[in-house]
Amino acid sequence: MNCTRRLFALVLLVFNLATFSLLSWTQTTEGPDPASTVAVGAQYDTTHVYVSPSDVDAFVASFLETFGGKSTKQVIATVTPTPSKATSQLLQTRVAAVRTHRDFTERSTLIV
Amino acid sequence: MRITRSFGVIAIAIFLSTGIARLFPMQRTALAVADAATVTPNVTVGPQYDTTHVYVAPEDFDTFVASLVATFGGTTSKQGVFTVTPTPSSTMSQLVLTPVGTLSVFGFKTPVPYPFGAERTGYLVTDFDAAVQAARTTGADVLVSPFNDPIGRDVIIQWPGGVNTQLYWHTTAPSYKPLQTIPENRVYVSTDRVAAFVDSFLAFSHGTVIADDAHAPGVEMGRPSDTYRRIRIQSNFGKLTVLVTDGHLPYPYGHEMTGYEVSDLAATLAKAKVAGVQVLVPPYTSDQRAAALVQFPGGYIAEIHSITGNRTDVEQIP
Numbered sequence: 001m002n003c004t005r006r007l008f009a010l011v012l013l014v015f016n017l018a019t020f021s022l023l024s025w026t027q028t029t030e031g032p033d034p035a036s037t038v039a040v041g042a043q044y045d046t047t048h049v050y051v052s053p054s055d056v057d058a059f060v061a062s063f064l065e066t067f068g069g070k071s072t073k074q075v076i077a078t079v080t081p082t083p084s085k086a087t088s089q090l091l092q093t094r095v096a097a098v099r100t101h102r103d104f105t106e107r108s109t110l111i112v
Numbered sequence: 113m114r115i116t117r118s119f120g121v122i123a124i125a126i127f128l129s130t131g132i133a134r135l136f137p138m139q140r141t142a143l144a145v146a147d148a149a150t151v152t153p154n155v156t157v158g159p160q161y162d163t164t165h166v167y168v169a170p171e172d173f174d175t176f177v178a179s180l181v182a183t184f185g186g187t188t189s190k191q192g193v194f195t196v197t198p199t200p201s202s203t204m205s206q207l208v209l210t211p212v213g214t215l216s217v218f219g220f221k222t223p224v225p226y227p228f229g230a231e232r233t234g235y236l237v238t239d240f241d242a243a244v245q246a247a248r249t250t251g252a253d254v255l256v257s258p259f260n261d262p263i264g265r266d267v268i269i270q271w272p273g274g275v276n277t278q279l280y281w282h283t284t285a286p287s288y289k290p291l292q293t294i295p296e297n298r299v300y301v302s303t304d305r306v307a308a309f310v311d312s313f314l315a316f317s318h319g320t321v322i323a324d325d326a327h328a329p330g331v332e333m334g335r336p337s338d339t340y341r342r343i344r345i346q347s348n349f350g351k352l353t354v355l356v357t358d359g360h361l362p363y364p365y366g367h368e369m370t371g372y373e374v375s376d377l378a379a380t381l382a383k384a385k386v387a388g389v390q391v392l393v394p395p396y397t398s399d400q401r402a403a404a405l406v407q408f409p410g411g412y413i414a415e416i417h418s419i420t421g422n423r424t425d426v427e428q429i430p
Binding site for chain 2 (some may be wrong): 014081082083
């Protein structure tokens with residue numbers, strides 16, 4: 001029980017940063033003046049999903065099966081300021097945007 | 113200093129120009145308006161009617177209730193299955209009346225409608241509508257607007273700082289025995305919101321701050337080499353301890369909602385272990401209190417403590 005609680009599923013921001021090189025910054029240049037906002041772009045919004053370690057693989061598979069996309073390699077990391085351990089991976093799916101005023105597909109990022 | 117002086121000059125000028133007879137009625141009106149804005153009716157009933165809300169899986173329900181009674185003693189209400197939310201749902205429900213605190217146990221047979229489960233405690237109030245109004249007036253947010261349950265009415269409010277509380281009222285007023293010891297509601301609040309939380313809660317509960325320690329021992333939140341701010345509040349709702357932290361809390365600190373005061377911690381823990389309770393933080397002593405954190409079957413995490421000497425917080429009453 002204790003072990004289950006201490007090992008949970010989550011994200012590493014470093015993976016998020018690693019994806020910056022894959023995503024063009026020019027995609028956000030139509031937004032507000034970068035100097036006046038801290039917002040970067042919707043593709044960097046990550047929905048945090050906590051599942052039990054025993055469900056992680058099935059969840060990831062079901063999510064990618066549903067929306068397509070890819071996952072970063074799963075790692076085990078400490079993502080809290082106090083001691084804990086979590087499996088962590090980032091899912092990037094290509095969900096066709098409902099609003100199509102831009103000529104690129106918006107990405108929604110999911111972290112598990 | 114300058115401002116004070118100019119006020120003095122203005123006051124004298126008003127006094128001279130209007131005279132004492134005209135000045136007094138004006139002051140009275142101003143005071144009356146201020147009172148109406150800040151003072152709300154006292155809707156408290158008593159700490160035995162504070163119920164810590166515990167949500168467990170239906171299959172763990174009976175084991176959990178049995179472990180509570182084995183650990184603390186007391187009695188239970190008859191178990192039933194009810195709808196206790198404003199939208200459709202079905203839950204097992206039972207009240208556990210222990211001498212050290214009351215618990216309301218839920219075992220949902222359906223999914224739990226949002227945001228139920230996030231409320232920590234239920235407080236019985238004397239006048240439901242007045243209480244809802246008082247909560248709003250004193251700065252709380254109404255998260256789930258008033259709704260009926262099979263035996264009364266409910267609302268879920270949120271205090272500044274993100275503390276969710278249910279207020280309830282029964283069509284037939286309940287009557288529970290006074291508690292042997294009053295448990296504490298343990299509320300973790302951020303530095304940014306603590307002032308707003310305390311102001312709001314004090315105004316609503318008609319309570320008082322009985323201790324405010326800016327450098328309480330960090331061992332009480334699992335960080336022995338640090339300190340944190342601890343505020344103890346007393347009202348007719350019972351005790352409430354505010355733990356003001358940076359949120360860097362080692363597990364399981366912050367998960368415990370209630371701290372139960374028992375006469376003999378070691379004896380209580382011995383009974384608890386037999387009942388399947390797991391000790392998460394073994395007993396330690398701080399602020400004239402021997403305390404431990406435990407987890408009951410079904411997942412409920414609680415603090416249990418006994419008093420080991422003269423309490424510094426009692427001596428600090430202003």
